[in-house]
Amino acid sequence: xxxxxxxxxxxxxxxSGSILDNALAAKQKGLKGIAIAxxxxxxxxxxxxxxxxxxxxxxxxxxxxxxxxxxxxxxxSNLLGLSGxxxxxxxxxxxxxxxxxxxxxxxxxxxxxxxxxxxxxxxxTSVLKLSPSDKLVKNTTAAYINAIKxxxxxxxxxxxxxxxxxxxxxxxxxxxxxxxxxxxTKKVHLTDEEWQNIVDKTNVNFVIDSDAHxxxxxxxxxxxxxxxxxxxxxxxxxxxxxxNKPNLRFSAFKEKNL
Ligand SMILES: [Zn+2]
Ligand SMILES: [Zn+2]
Numbered sequence: 001x002x003x004x005x006x007x008x009x010x011x012x013x014x015x016s017g018s019i020l021d022n023a024l025a026a027k028q029k030g031l032k033g034i035a036i037a038x039x040x041x042x043x044x045x046x047x048x049x050x051x052x053x054x055x056x057x058x059x060x061x062x063x064x065x066x067x068x069x070x071x072x073x074x075x076x077s078n079l080l081g082l083s084g085x086x087x088x089x090x091x092x093x094x095x096x097x098x099x100x101x102x103x104x105x106x107x108x109x110x111x112x113x114x115x116x117x118x119x120x121x122x123x124x125t126s127v128l129k130l131s132p133s134d135k136l137v138k139n140t141t142a143a144y145i146n147a148i149k150x151x152x153x154x155x156x157x158x159x160x161x162x163x164x165x166x167x168x169x170x171x172x173x174x175x176x177x178x179x180x181x182x183x184x185t186k187k188v189h190l191t192d193e194e195w196q197n198i199v200d201k202t203n204v205n206f207v208i209d210s211d212a213h214x215x216x217x218x219x220x221x222x223x224x225x226x227x228x229x230x231x232x233x234x235x236x237x238x239x240x241x242x243x244n245k246p247n248l249r250f251s252a253f254k255e256k257n258l
Contacts, residue, residue, distance in 0.1 A: 004240040005219050006035040006074060006098055006155055007182065007209030012056055013038030013076075014046040017215035019056065023063035023071050025215035032245075033070030034218060035098040036060060037157075040077035042087040042108045048075070053095040074098035076157055078107040081114035082139060084146025086153075093258060099250040100182075101147055102157035103140075118143060122163040132164035140165040145173045152253035154246070155180045155207055161189035168197050175204040178249045180239065185223040186211035195231045206233065207240045 008022045009015030017025070019036050026034045036056065038048040048056070057073050064071040075096055077086040086101050105123055109115055118139040125132050132140075144165050147153065156179055160167055167190055174181050181204050190198075198204060210220045227233075239246040 001030065002208050002219060002221055002240045003031060003243060004033045004035075004070075004207075004245065005031055005210050005212070006072070006207055006240065006246075007037045007076065007100060007157060007184070008034050008212045008218050009038055009076075010036055012036070012048045012052055013043075015213045019059040019071065020063045020066065021215040022212070022218050023067040023069050025212075025218040026069045027067045029219040031069060031219050033072065035072040035074035035100075037074035037076045037098065037100045039104070040075055040087040040107070042078050042080060043104060043106065044108060045106065047078075047087075047107075050092065053092060057095050072097035074100055074154075077101045079103050079143055079147050080107065081110035082118055082143050082146065083110060084143055084148070084150045085110050086147060086151055088151070093254060097251070098155070098248060099151070099153050100155045100157050101151065101153045102159075103143070103161075103163050105162065125164060126162045137164050137166055141169050144170045148173050148177050148179050152250045153177075153179050154248045154250045155182050155209070157182045157209070158184040158187055158189040158211070160194070161187055167194045168201060171198040171202045171204045175202050178247070180205055180207045180246060182206070183208045183224055183227065183233075183238070184211050185209065185221050186213075186217070188223065192227075192230050195227065195233070199231065199233055199237075203237075205246075206238045207246055208238060
């Protein structure tokens with residue numbers, strides 16, 4: 001069982017429960033803390049809205065008081081292109097405690113050309129179950145790496161879900177910058193071979209996240225238990241288990257720079 005679940009959604013984006021509902025579910029399951037990590041602003045259908053940041057922050061504080069569970073305000077920001085830019089702006093930083101980022105479909109991109117270089121090709125390759133071209137892998141890897149280098153991201157969500165990066169190269173970059181690789185328990189996003197390679201050939205650390213879109217899934221680790229039956233990941237490299245608390249890069253960045 002995890003102590004912290006850093007990736008839960010609410011009605012502010014694509015989830016079915018409120019911030020308090022997620023906190024109550026976390027309390028019931030014995031978690032020490034959760035992050036509300038709703039989808040970033042540039043997703044027209046599911047994205048959270050910037051104008052609600054203040055309200056969300058207040059609701060997190062109230063939910064924490066009411067439940068005794070630590071409730072962080074996070075965001076699952078979207079990568080916007082090859083430049084690695086995300087839709088979390090520096091002016092939003094003061095509201096946010098935990099910075100998650102991932103690649104999602106149907107977001108409003110930084111430049112239209114990114115659709116052809118990378119988003120569109122990932123979409124068609126995954127929907128048509130084609131094998132990805134070397135160029136697509138190269139571009140997707142570059143987008144992830146640029147995002148990790150250029151933003152103080154705490155957690156990279158569901159690496160390679162519906163897209164095709166060189167996962168080992170991305171994991172090496174995560175290790176270098178102190179960003180966690182998420183073990184997402186909502187979806188299978190890496191092959192067993194990729195997990196094994198990452199565990200054996202890098203020293204990147206991990207967090208397990210439910211990516212809950214409903215309160216009943218907060219803290220759910222069942223997909224991780226399945227993975228563990230095939231791949232061994234040392235507990236000491238998973239920083240939201242066994243009383244560990246992750247070292248969050250974004251907090252350190254804010255302390256130093258804001
Ligand atoms: Zn996601
Ligand atoms: Zn999510």
